[in-house]
Amino acid sequence: MVAASGSSRYDCVVVGGGHNGLVCAAYLARGGRSVLVLEAADEVGGAAVTREFTPGFRVSACAHLMHSMSDAMIRDLRLEDHGLKFSARQMPTVALSADGGSVSLAPASILTSASPLKSGATVDDAAAYPRYAALLNRLGLALRPMLDAVPPRLGTDAWADKRALLQLGWQIRRLGRQDMRELLRIGGMNVYDLLKEHFESPLLQGALGFDAVLGSNFGPRSPGSVFTLLYRLASSQDTSGAPLSQPQGGLGALSRSLAAAAVAAGAEVRTNAAVQRITVHNHRASGVQLTSGETITANTVISNVDPQATFLRLLGPEYLDAGFTRRVSHLRTRGLTAKLHLALDGLPRFTGLPMEASGGRFLIAPSLDYLERAFNHSKYGEFSTAPALEITVPTVNDPTLAPAGKHVLSAVVQYAPHTLKTGWENRRQQFTDIIVDTIEHYSPGLSKSILLAQLLTPADIEREFRITGGHWHHAELALDQFFMMRPVPGAAQYQTPVDGLYLCGAGCHPGGGVMGTAGRNAARQVLGQVA
Amino acid sequence: MRNPHINDGGFEPTSPAAEPQNTAVASSAVASPTQDGVRPFTGAGNTSAVAPAGVHVAMGAALVSCPPPHYLQPLLKTPFHNRARALSQRDSFIAWAGYTTVDVFTNVEHEYFAIRNATTLYDLTPMVKYRIAGPSAQAYLNHLVTRDISKLKVGRVAYCVWCNDAGHLIDDGTVFRLGEDEYRLCTAERQLDWLLSSAIGFNRLIVEEVTEQIAALAMQGPTSYAVLAAAGLVGVERLKPFEIGTFELGSLEVSLMVSRTGFTGDLGYELWMNPAHAERVWDLLMAAGHTRGIRPIGSQALNIARIEAGFLQPNVDFVSSAHTVMMGRDRSPLQLGLEWLVDFDKPYFTGRRALVEEKRRGSTRRLVGLDVEGNKPAHNALLYADRAGRKEIGSVTSATWSPTCKRNIALAMIDAPHFAMGGTVWADIYLNRELVWERRMVRARVVERPFFAPDRRKATPPGNY
Numbered sequence: 001m002v003a004a005s006g007s008s009r010y011d012c013v014v015v016g017g018g019h020n021g022l023v024c025a026a027y028l029a030r031g032g033r034s035v036l037v038l039e040a041a042d043e044v045g046g047a048a049v050t051r052e053f054t055p056g057f058r059v060s061a062c063a064h065l066m067h068s069m070s071d072a073m074i075r076d077l078r079l080e081d082h083g084l085k086f087s088a089r090q091m092p093t094v095a096l097s098a099d100g101g102s103v104s105l106a107p108a109s110i111l112t113s114a115s116p117l118k119s120g121a122t123v124d125d126a127a128a129y130p131r132y133a134a135l136l137n138r139l140g141l142a143l144r145p146m147l148d149a150v151p152p153r154l155g156t157d158a159w160a161d162k163r164a165l166l167q168l169g170w171q172i173r174r175l176g177r178q179d180m181r182e183l184l185r186i187g188g189m190n191v192y193d194l195l196k197e198h199f200e201s202p203l204l205q206g207a208l209g210f211d212a213v214l215g216s217n218f219g220p221r222s223p224g225s226v227f228t229l230l231y232r233l234a235s236s237q238d239t240s241g242a243p244l245s246q247p248q249g250g251l252g253a254l255s256r257s258l259a260a261a262a263v264a265a266g267a268e269v270r271t272n273a274a275v276q277r278i279t280v281h282n283h284r285a286s287g288v289q290l291t292s293g294e295t296i297t298a299n300t301v302i303s304n305v306d307p308q309a310t311f312l313r314l315l316g317p318e319y320l321d322a323g324f325t326r327r328v329s330h331l332r333t334r335g336l337t338a339k340l341h342l343a344l345d346g347l348p349r350f351t352g353l354p355m356e357a358s359g360g361r362f363l364i365a366p367s368l369d370y371l372e373r374a375f376n377h378s379k380y381g382e383f384s385t386a387p388a389l390e391i392t393v394p395t396v397n398d399p400t401l402a403p404a405g406k407h408v409l410s411a412v413v414q415y416a417p418h419t420l421k422t423g424w425e426n427r428r429q430q431f432t433d434i435i436v437d438t439i440e441h442y443s444p445g446l447s448k449s450i451l452l453a454q455l456l457t458p459a460d461i462e463r464e465f466r467i468t469g470g471h472w473h474h475a476e477l478a479l480d481q482f483f484m485m486r487p488v489p490g491a492a493q494y495q496t497p498v499d500g501l502y503l504c505g506a507g508c509h510p511g512g513g514v515m516g517t518a519g520r521n522a523a524r525q526v527l528g529q530v531a
Numbered sequence: 532m533r534n535p536h537i538n539d540g541g542f543e544p545t546s547p548a549a550e551p552q553n554t555a556v557a558s559s560a561v562a563s564p565t566q567d568g569v570r571p572f573t574g575a576g577n578t579s580a581v582a583p584a585g586v587h588v589a590m591g592a593a594l595v596s597c598p599p600p601h602y603l604q605p606l607l608k609t610p611f612h613n614r615a616r617a618l619s620q621r622d623s624f625i626a627w628a629g630y631t632t633v634d635v636f637t638n639v640e641h642e643y644f645a646i647r648n649a650t651t652l653y654d655l656t657p658m659v660k661y662r663i664a665g666p667s668a669q670a671y672l673n674h675l676v677t678r679d680i681s682k683l684k685v686g687r688v689a690y691c692v693w694c695n696d697a698g699h700l701i702d703d704g705t706v707f708r709l710g711e712d713e714y715r716l717c718t719a720e721r722q723l724d725w726l727l728s729s730a731i732g733f734n735r736l737i738v739e740e741v742t743e744q745i746a747a748l749a750m751q752g753p754t755s756y757a758v759l760a761a762a763g764l765v766g767v768e769r770l771k772p773f774e775i776g777t778f779e780l781g782s783l784e785v786s787l788m789v790s791r792t793g794f795t796g797d798l799g800y801e802l803w804m805n806p807a808h809a810e811r812v813w814d815l816l817m818a819a820g821h822t823r824g825i826r827p828i829g830s831q832a833l834n835i836a837r838i839e840a841g842f843l844q845p846n847v848d849f850v851s852s853a854h855t856v857m858m859g860r861d862r863s864p865l866q867l868g869l870e871w872l873v874d875f876d877k878p879y880f881t882g883r884r885a886l887v888e889e890k891r892r893g894s895t896r897r898l899v900g901l902d903v904e905g906n907k908p909a910h911n912a913l914l915y916a917d918r919a920g921r922k923e924i925g926s927v928t929s930a931t932w933s934p935t936c937k938r939n940i941a942l943a944m945i946d947a948p949h950f951a952m953g954g955t956v957w958a959d960i961y962l963n964r965e966l967v968w969e970r971r972m973v974r975a976r977v978v979e980r981p982f983f984a985p986d987r988r989k990a991t992p993p994g995n996y
Contacts (some may be wrong), residue, residue, distance in 0.1 A: 283879060317732030318674055321696035322881040326728040490696075497884060 009297045010036045010268075012526065013277045013288055015314065016304030016466075016505065018046025019069075022258035022269075024302055024504040024526075026077055029265035031527040032168030035297065037259075037267060038288065040274035040466060043252065044259045046304070047465045047472060048514050050252030054452040056403045057343040060251040062456070062465055062472065064339075064392055064410045065091070065361065067243045068235035068515040069254075082260035085248035092360040093244065095207030096442045100352030103204050104360075107243075108133060110204065113352065119366070121201045132198045139183050140233030142175050147234050147510040150521050151484040151492050188479070191225040191369050191383040202367035210365040210388060213414065215472050215513075217336045219375030220368045224479050231477060235515055244361055246397050251514065258516075278303070278314045278501065285315075285500035300500050300526055304519070306467050306474035307487035307507040308333055311496070319498055327488040331507075332476040333469030335458030336378055338416035340435050342403070342409040345449040348393060350442055364389040364442060374415055381386035381421030383431050387438055388414045406451070411435065418458035418470050428455055474507035483509055494522040502526055581875050606631040609656035610746040610809030618827055625830060628720065628742075630657035633829040640934070649824025650752035652816060653833055655801060656809075660745055661716040661726060666735040668712050675729050676706065677864055677886070679877040683708045688773045688792050692872055693725075693865050694882030697971045698889060699852035699861035701725055702845060703869075705792060707775060715741075719845040725853065729881065746809040750816065751799030754823035756845050756860035756993035759800060762819035764789065768992035770800070783811050794833060796840025798987045798994070811939075823996075838931045838940060841900060841980030843867060848898060848928040848942055865889050866944070868980070896925065897950035900980040901941040903958055904973050909941045910934050912958040916949055918972055920959060924949045927958065933982055940982045941975070952977055 012028050013518030014021045029035045043049060047062035074080065093105045101118030104111040110129045113120035121129070145167070152164035172180055186194055191212035195205040209220040212229035219225070236243035246255045259269050274291045278301050287297035303310040307328055311317070317325040347358060365371050366386040374384040390412040395402045413435055420427060432455045440446050455531050458470030467474060475487050484492050487507040494502050505521030508510030598604075605632045609615075614631050623635040632654055636642060645651045663672060673680040676691040683689050685708050692703040704718035716726075726738050750759065759767045764778040770791040778787050785808045793799035805813055817825060837844065845851060851863035863886060864873050873886060903909045908930040916922040925945035933940045941958070949956055956978045962969045987994050 283883075312732055318670065319879050321884065322675070322725070322729040322731070325731050329731050427948040 008036075009287075010034045011298065011304060012036070012300045013038060013296055013298040014302045014304060014504070015278070015288060015310075016040070017044035017255075017259065017269060017271070018304045018505065019117075019255055019258055019514055019516055020505050020519035020522075021046070021302070021304030022255065022262050023073070023077070023114050023516040024304070024523045025267040025269070025422045025519075026258065026262040026265050027520055027523035028302075028526060029262060029267040031523065031529075033300075033527070035262070035267035036298070037262065037269040038273040038275055038290070038296075039269070039271045042271050043255075044269060045252050045255030047461070047467065047512075048251040048255045048497060050250030050401075052453045053341050054343050056342075057406065057408050058250060058401045059341045059394065059408050059410050061341075062339060062461060063251050064246075064394065064412070065513050066245045066247060066251070066254065066514050067232075068513045070515075070517075073516050073520065077258065077261040079254070079257040079261060082257040082264065084254055084257035086245050087248040087394075088226075088246040088359055089240045089244075091244040091246065091392075091397075092357075093207070093363060094350075094353065094357065094360050095203050095210075095363045096350055097203050097364065097366050098351075098355075098441045098490075101203060102350075102352055103201070103207055106206060112204075118352065119201075119203045121199070121204045125199045125201045125204050128198050129204070135179070135182065136178055136230070136233050137237075138175065139230055142171050142183070143230060143234040144506070145171055146483065146516060147231075147515075148521075149508050150494065150525060151486070152185040153493060154484060154489075185353070186226050188224065188492070189226045190221050190223055191229055192220040192372065194226050195220075195368060202369070206365040206367045206370055206388075207363050209371055210363050210390070210414075210492040211297050213371060213375070213388075214390060214412065215335075215337050216478075217332065217334070217378075217476055218478075219372045221372050222329045222375075222466060227479050227482075228477060231482075231511070232360050232513075235510065235513055246394055248398055248399075248400075250394065250398070250401060254514070256421070275305075277316075279496065280309070280315070280319050283319075283499065285498050288314075298436060298500075300502065302502040302504045302522055302526060304505045306333065306469075306505060307491065307503060308468045308475075309329060310468070310503060310505075315498065315501065321497065324488065324490050324497055326489070331487055332478070332481065333474065334418040334476075335461060335467075335469055335471035336415045336417060337472065338383075338430065338431070338458065340409075340411040340413055340414040341454040341456075341460070342411075342436075342446075343451040343453075344407040344409055344446075345451055346405070347396070348409060348439075348443045348446050348449070351444065358393050360392075361388075364391065364393040364438060368447070371414075378415040378417050381417050381419060383420065383427070383434070384414065385434060387416075387435055389435070390437065391439065409446075411439070416457050418462065420457075420459075424457050424459055428457070431455060431457075474505055475514040477511045482511075486511070494518075494525040534711065575656060576795060585775050593603070607743075609654050610806040611654045611656065611748070611813055614810060614813045615654060615827060615862070616912060623829065624984045627830070628657040628659055632657055633827070635829045635831050639829075639831045639835070642826065642828035643835050643934060645824060645826045645828060646752050646797060646832060646836045648753065649826070650750060650755040650758050651826060652813070652821055652829040652830075653749040653751065653828050655747035655749050656745075656806075657742070658747060659718045659721050659740070660742045660747075661718070661723075662737065662739045662741045663714040663716055663726075664710075664712055664739075665735045666712055667733045667954070668671070668714050671733045672706060672714060672716070673878060674733075674880050675726070677873040677880055677882065679874040680706060680745070681877070685710060686775045688775060688790050688874070692869055694869075694879060694880075694886070695725075695861075696863070696885065697852070698863045698865075698882035698885030699848055699855075700867065701851050701853050703843060707790065720851065720853075722853065735771060744806070746804050746806040748802045748804075748809075748813070748816075749793055749795075749799065750802060751793045751795040751797055753798050753987055753994065753996045754825075755799050757995050758820035758823050759789070760826055760995070761823075762815050767800075771991045772989055780812070780815065783808065783815060785811060787812065794842055795836040796842070796981055796984055796988060797836070798985075798990070810821055834929075835931050835934070838942065838985040839933050839935060839981065841982060843869075843898070843942070844929065848944075862898075862944075863889055863894070864896045866896050894947065896944055896946045898928070898942060898944050899950050899952075899956070900978045900982060901927070901943050901956070901973040901975040902978045903930070903939040903941055903960075905960075905971070906932055906939050907960055907962055907971065908939060909943075909958040909960050909973065909975065912941075912950075912960050914943055914945060914975070915957040915959065915972070917985050918957050918974075920957065920972060924956060936982050938982065942980070943975075945977070952979065 011033040014037045051061040095103045097119035101113035101120040153160035212225045285301040395407040462470035508518040625634040707715040775790045788803040849862040855861040912927045914925040930941035
């Protein structure tokens with residue numbers, strides 16, 4: 001479709017080939033649109049990529065687990081036909097204690113340290129857990145349709161908006177009197193208080209609280225941390241009870257299968273094509289201009305880029321109302337989560353766990369107070385001196401990621417401010433040492449087997465993955481930046497105030513986490529499939 | 532703080548709204564203007580020479596003296612205050628934008644007739660003034676206001692309005708283009724917050740409040756040109772309406788900026804000066820105008836003249852959308868009859884999308900002029916479609932007996948479709964006659980504004996009356 005003038009024309013141009021952009025492109029192409037995806041990096045995937053961080057060692061460079069892309073979407077896009085394979089599904093979550101105790105979490109039960117001398121869950125906790133898990137599961141299931149929906153607009157006379165609001169009310173009403181009351185009671189609570197109500201073991205409390213603050217700017221005592229927990233549970237529903245999985249070849253393999261699905265549907269995908277500006281003609285988005293100077297015209301531009309960069313950098317406030325620009329600029333976009341990659345000479349052992357358990361997801365969050373203390377520093381622009389961690393050793397399930405006999409450890413690290421008070425330049429090694437020392441407590445001897453350590457601070461994530469603020473949800477997931485308010489009122493239905501410009505990234509409802517729903521919903525809006 | 536709000540860095544994607552532009556407070560202390568476009572940050576606190584006894588706050592071991600909060604401070608006095616005080620018979624002062632100014636000097640009628648028959652001085656100093664400067668000043672202003680500022684030439688003034696996202700008026704005011712990248716925005720109310728919000732993404736831009744750095748006098752009336760000429764402003768006759776000139780007053784060693792603008796719809800000028808020169812300029816003008824009936828006026832007389840001229844008064848004829856609480860109480864420029872100020876052909880401006888939509892659907896109400904029967908001003912009158920008063924269709928926002936037109940005039944907001952030109956509405960007027968209230972249902976006709984627009988206001992050179 002390249003025109004003689006050197007500029008080309010498409011129905012839809014998707015700016016950014018992250019997972020949401022690729023999902024969006026696939027659905028748009030299936031809807032009969034001519035679609036071009038432009039990715040600035042040399043491979044698609046955005047923050048869902050596999051990279052070689054030192055020769056021979058590859059790792060999922062940002063997101064490292066899948067827990068929220070629905071089976072329905074994987075089937076619908078036939079991703080397994082396009083190369084997606086899982087090296088592990090239904091991965092267990094194991095909370096570690098420095099004394100060798102542990103709690104292993106499963107959807108309906110927990111397994112805990114056999115020895116009563118070691119930290120673990122009490123008998124009462126084991127009895128309480130299924131009730132707690134079932135309650136949260138019911139609430140998560142009730143909220144899942146909300147995540148899948150295009151948020152309604154408030155204050156309109158449109159039937160679709162009223163119906164969507166009624167449906168939301170109906171979903172919650174259907175929970176029944178008791179659960180509905182519990183949802184309203186705990187919805188605005190902090191997870192610290194909730195877990196103290198249910199459990200007595202610090203290790204179990206820490207493990208369950210960790211998921212509420214993972215990837216957020218929250219500590220367990222922050223208001224709204226039950227909301228983020230419910231969000232995570234809701235996003236993990238409809239994944240056949242297998243919330244945690246690891247694609248063969250890392251998250252980059254998922255992105256490649258998404259790209260293949262999009263291409264099979266007729267979309268074009270270009271890498272090394274960084275967009276400089278979204279062009280506007282006659283008050284309507286008319287296409288994009290690349291950093292190379294090349295221009296591409298399109299009826300519709302869909303941005304997978306975070307909302308601040310989309311509106312303030314690629315588009316420009318001169319095309320927007322000042323109040324809207326102010327709302328966008330006030331979005332909370334700073335990440336507080338770092339990533340550590342270790343190239344290891346051998347398989348790390350975790351105290352008290354059998355060798356074959358190394359393929360799971362390990363949490364270092366031995367108590368709620370530990371989490372809260374880790375969070376304290378971040379409020380003042382400092383990193384945690386005893387960070388909380390989510391650790392995987394992807395090479396256990398997928399040996400192709402490292403040379404034979406070698407291993408990779410991938411850890412999500414809470415908390416590391418995007419803007420460190422002292423600046424990151426001279427503090428990276430110190431923080432890396434702190435994280436390694438922390439893991440060493442739970443895996444003695446680990447540090448001796450380290451061949452190379454790579455730390456990605458939120459500032460690095462911002463630069464590497466082109467996410468303003470380096471937040472993996474593009475914008476903080478909190479009640480005030482959720483649903484009809486995400487990213488901001490006026491752009492919460494994927495359509496922006498500028499005709500012909502849509503958003504499809506994690507900054508939109510329902511957020512990031514490698515779910516793909518934002519991309520699919522945006523495509524439905526562009527295609528006019530939303531009633 | 533005295534530091535102006537300067538967006539001078541490259542765009543910072545992670546903190547577009549952060550420092551420096553949004554953290555500072557309004558610059559309110561008198562600073563010495565410099566010509567290089569950037570004012571030095573002195574670091575001085577908000578020290579005020581007129582601050583009354585301070586509040587003592589214990590902070591740790593030390594006792595710290597703080598100025599009293601702004602709402603406990605007395606109103607500011609303008610640089611003309613001593614002159615006004617001396618001439619005020621009625622001692623009738625009112626608060627205006629933090630200053631005390633004269634409401635009536637002697638008698639409203641005398642002051643009004645001086646506007647239409649002689650010349651008048653009106654202290655404009657409290658008018659809120661912003662300096663907007665820098666390479667992106669024009670693009671910034673063009674995005675802020677509904678008119679095409681790119682067409683405003685250096686040395687010219689434009690009356691403008693600006694809106695929020697919903698296309699509802701925040702304020703009206705005048706934009707002065709003082710240089711290539713140097714503008715002054717004069718507004719009724721302080722709105723640095725909105726101006727700074729609007730500045731997000733515009734780099735190399737200075738937005739700075741300069742109200743206290745500039746004293747201003749409005750000189751309005753048919754003999755105003757003759758008085759200025761007599762005062763020694765050589766060449767002032769060449770100023771066209773909405774033009775700016777600078778004049779050296781050799782006798783005073785004072786430089787005076789003069790714009791041919793005003794709020795009376797008559798021949799007149801506005802004079803802008805260093806506050807240190809204010810009293811000398813006042814004295815010079817009063818002396819030069821002695822034989823041409825010059826007199827100072829207060830706000831009440833001006834109000835009659837501005838209604839005759841059809842000009843809107845914020846918080847009287849519309850309430851700023853920054854202040855309205857209830858839905859539907861704010862007003863768009865289309866509703867206010869200001870569509871001539873809205874340029875849909877220029878680049879995007881805040882509120883454009885909403886105004887395009889309003890234009891497409893048609894406005895639900897409109898501000899119009901009314902010619903009311905009888906001679907009783909229709910103050911605050913409710914308006915009806917029928918004499919029986921069954922269907923309420925709007926209300927009067929400003930009303931006066933026009934002594935010059937000899938007509939009973941009003942500005943009124945009327946619902947569609949009753950605002951059609953030439954139509955008849957009924958005004959429910961209440962009259963207090965020695966404490967006995969009477970009610971009159973009076974016929975009124977929808978008419979064009981302005982009610983009074985003499986040719987002399989535009990004549991260049993102006994008449995030497």
